[in-house]
Amino acid sequence: MRTAFGEKFDVPACYLNTASVGVPTTTTANAVAAAVGRWAAGLDEPPVFDEPVRAARQGFADLIGVPVERVASGASVSQLVASIAAGVPDGTRVLVAEGEFTSVSFPFAAQAGRGVTVTAAPLAELPHRAPDFDLVAVAVAQSADGAVVDLDGLRASGTRVLLDVSQSLGWLPTRLDWADWVVGAAYKWLLAVRGGAWLSVRPEAADWTLPVAANWYAGDNPWTTVYDLPLRLAPDARAYSLAPVWLAQVGAAVALPWLAGLDLDAVRAHNVGLADALLAELGLPPRGSAIVAIAGEGVEQALAEAGVRCAMRAGKARLSFHLYSDASDLDRVVTALTSAKGRITESI
Template sequence: METTETFESLVRTEFAPVGTFLNTASNGLLPTRAVTALYDAALLRAQGQPLTALWEDVEACRAAYARLAGVPVERVALGASVAAHGGVLAASLPSGAEVLTAEDDFASVPNPFHVRGDLKVRAVPVERLAESVRPGTALVAVSAAQSADGRVADLPALREAARTHGARTYVDFSQAAGWLPMDAGEWDFTASVAYKWLLGPHGVAFLVVPEDFGGLDPLLAGWVAGERPWDSCYGPVTELAHSARRFDLSPALSCYPALRRSLELIEELGVPAIHAHDTALADRYRAGLAALGHEALPAPGSAIVSVPGLGSRQPELGRAGIEVSDRAGNLRASFHLYNTEADVDHLLDALSG
């Protein structure tokens, strides 16, 4: 774990002041090293240079995410969106299978199961998810942290309930990967986008599958899903990759050099240190809200704080240089490694005025 001094100096080096940006739950800021890599990748295309280095970045990102997720790299597939990964998972279920979801979860999680049309999709409050698993539940699908209000699912309880009833599990870490320590090996399937807390560009999403692939068929497989991709360009792929790479989609190559540098920064800082930093700021904000007579929605231990009834103030805060979100009428602030106590106090001062 980095010392506080090293943590702060690294952050100061990588992020120029941009006002009060408290909106990582929508999209994270790109560190300087990622911006430089993105520019260099664009130059390769502009100058007609070989793109070999970009393919190396793809595999470096796969390996870095595997380390963050705590799984072997062979279990990590690359794509473009959580919804696409969820669609492959939904397609693997038999007709009539029950899928248990959290009420009002982000649409990318439940929607692939709804559009099947022949699955029994049941939604309950996220706090009741574990107790709602029952015999016959085929899959439980939930975000580790809820987008609208930051509530963190009771993942240990959910894991035990699923094991008790023989249900499989699918956890979306899009609002958690990068600040909340995760062990993807505890779940059958996990996914995450890269453009939020992982500080990458849009266009990359990770999928972690079991070693035996969990019954998934690579329905979206193209040439990159072959065991020897460059020998799989024409005609049907005769030999799929022996790893989770069989579920890869053709990568948005220019994204990966930048993401590689962002993942390197997260590893240098350490997720435990980022978690401590982010949640301390969120707690400071909650305390300040209470002093102003506002009550945040309960989300203990989360880096995301939402206040009901204040979402309408988002435009005026934006004009004041404070970037937050209006989500379902809630004023949502999200705190990450580049934020400071001064950012928290700036938002609180604006809300008190």
């Protein structure tokens, strides 16, 4: 058991795989377990979950700095991005990063029959090339290696921007009210249950956002839109919501407001401090990200033998540092990689 930022985590030593699956606080885990217990005893009714859905939406809104009326609740990033991909005009030119996570790029590529084109470019080139496109869709921190996009450059480009914060929200403090769309998943850095995701829609971007999954819970009043026509969707971003995955929302209702209440500058300093310290130990330059990607002969085996929990992505060992990571984790990784240090070829 570890204690960090005022909460307890039942996390194993050297768990550096938050970029794949975040470990919840014991408070979040207990809330979900209690909900499972109520389910097993037949004690709940569907309206009971309206409050967790509301609290989770508010938590996401607070984390990205937007009014809650802009936020829709869904189940996955790709499902929410599809609302945008289906809503863009025929012939829209979309720019993405090379190696972008496909939940961001595939929904647009699937619109090729309408003349929508998707072009991939190096991450660093996106702000410069953005004015030649109608929309930029990109993860704030790249899944494979944690590289962070130039947000100021994108904002200044004048092109519509969709940001995926699944690998950044929870450790990188950013106010994103300027972005046309912001989407993120619950189960990584937000330390909640898979099955929750959120989409923020700037009012000026609603013309390119289509409620392709229109359903009763997207209604103006969900408990009066369960039957019959006409279509009567919510007047705000809830029109793009899915009916909730109940247990996922219970966890998110605890995790997201708690994270939003933390000093996220301190969280960033903690996470990035450990990641950059690892790079320094390996003789590599700092990158300012909570995610480190290490390539080299024998790296995967050395980390596995040392009991380091991480992931292999794009041929590199991806290590991700979060609230519950500490100096002992860093020491173990450094020791594990000592024998492979001479064969480490890159960190990006």
